[in-house]
Amino acid sequence: xxxxxxxxxLTSVVNSFTDPLLKSDEVEVVYQKVxxxxxxxxxxxxxxxxxxxxxxxxxxxxxEIKDFEISEDEEFDLVILAYTIWFLSPSIPITGFLNSxxxxxxxxxxxxTLIACRNMWIMAQEKLKKRLNELGATLIDNxxxxxxxxSMATFxxxxxxxxxxxxxxxxGFPRAGISxxxxxxxxxxxxxxxxxxSSDLEKEKKSLLYGLEAVKIDEKxxxxxxxxxxxxxxxxxxxxxxxxxxxxxxxxxLGLYFLFLLTAIGTIVPILMLVKxxxxxxxxxxxxxxxxxxxxxxGRGSERLKEYNE
Numbered sequence: 001x002x003x004x005x006x007x008x009x010l011t012s013v014v015n016s017f018t019d020p021l022l023k024s025d026e027v028e029v030v031y032q033k034v035x036x037x038x039x040x041x042x043x044x045x046x047x048x049x050x051x052x053x054x055x056x057x058x059x060x061x062x063x064e065i066k067d068f069e070i071s072e073d074e075e076f077d078l079v080i081l082a083y084t085i086w087f088l089s090p091s092i093p094i095t096g097f098l099n100s101x102x103x104x105x106x107x108x109x110x111x112x113t114l115i116a117c118r119n120m121w122i123m124a125q126e127k128l129k130k131r132l133n134e135l136g137a138t139l140i141d142n143x144x145x146x147x148x149x150x151s152m153a154t155f156x157x158x159x160x161x162x163x164x165x166x167x168x169x170x171x172g173f174p175r176a177g178i179s180x181x182x183x184x185x186x187x188x189x190x191x192x193x194x195x196x197x198s199s200d201l202e203k204e205k206k207s208l209l210y211g212l213e214a215v216k217i218d219e220k221x222x223x224x225x226x227x228x229x230x231x232x233x234x235x236x237x238x239x240x241x242x243x244x245x246x247x248x249x250x251x252x253x254l255g256l257y258f259l260f261l262l263t264a265i266g267t268i269v270p271i272l273m274l275v276k277x278x279x280x281x282x283x284x285x286x287x288x289x290x291x292x293x294x295x296x297x298x299g300r301g302s303e304r305l306k307e308y309n310e
Contacts, residue, residue, distance in 0.1 A: 010083070065100055
């Protein structure tokens with residue numbers, strides 16, 4: 001189990017997911033935290049520091065990570081890679097791992113990705129899938145847990161949590177983060193995985209967690225993610241012309257980006273929300289096909305829930 005958790009929420013998800021495995025005499029679980037040599041603060045000290053990492057996140061530059069307790073040549077039957085989303089991309093420490101010598105741990109291995117995020121993860125997972133392919137790994141499952149509350153609500157509650165550390169309800173908004181019940185229910189994946197590993201099914205390199213509602217995409221977010229990611233790439237490229245993270249030369253461009261982001265949220269996003277339902281209705285078959293593609297390999301099926309809803 002490889003993971004990096006900035007807030008601690010992903011650690012709770014990981015613990016719930018792997019709890020059934022720990023109870024099994026047939027499965028051995030090895031945990032390895034990915035730790036950046038220079039820690040990222042939580043909560044973030046200021047908004048500039050928060051936005052200053054977006055170019056490096058989007059372009060997957062990564063960061064230096066601390067040495068692992070395990071060797072990069074260690075052999076495992078299966079690897080679970082748990083990560084969070086930063087600016088529609090895998091978090092920088094996880095990218096640091098993928099760019100490090102320890103990425104050899106994934107070569108020729110079946111991999112399960114476990115994501116905990118606000119609600120947009122598709123572009124990040126596509127990037128990760130590409131990197132896994134480059135490393136010779138095989139993605140056999142993807143599990144996604146998203147924050148409670150609507151997209152509009154989490155647009156307020158998540159930044160508040162990141163910037164202040166406060167997750168409580170306020171002004172009618174729900175608690176930030178993933179519902180505790182949803183985190184507890186993540187154990188169903190562990191029970192299914194325990195049974196699969198006991199039968200050596202991981203060697204087939206096929207989905208082991210299908211039929212457990214592992215992934216459910218809100219179709220409305222797909223186009224918003226695509227537009228947002230293009231924007232991040234354009235602005236990220238511009239910001240990187242003025243130095244690396246922490247360089248004061250980047251501050252004016254980051255300020256312009258922040259103003260652009262606020263403007264886009266107030267104009268472009270509402271327009272997309274109005275226009276896209278019409279486009280989706282006209283191209284319903286293509287929308288479903290696209291959604292199903294992004295939901296692979298585990299899918300949204302629920303046929304095994306009765307068996308594993310502990």
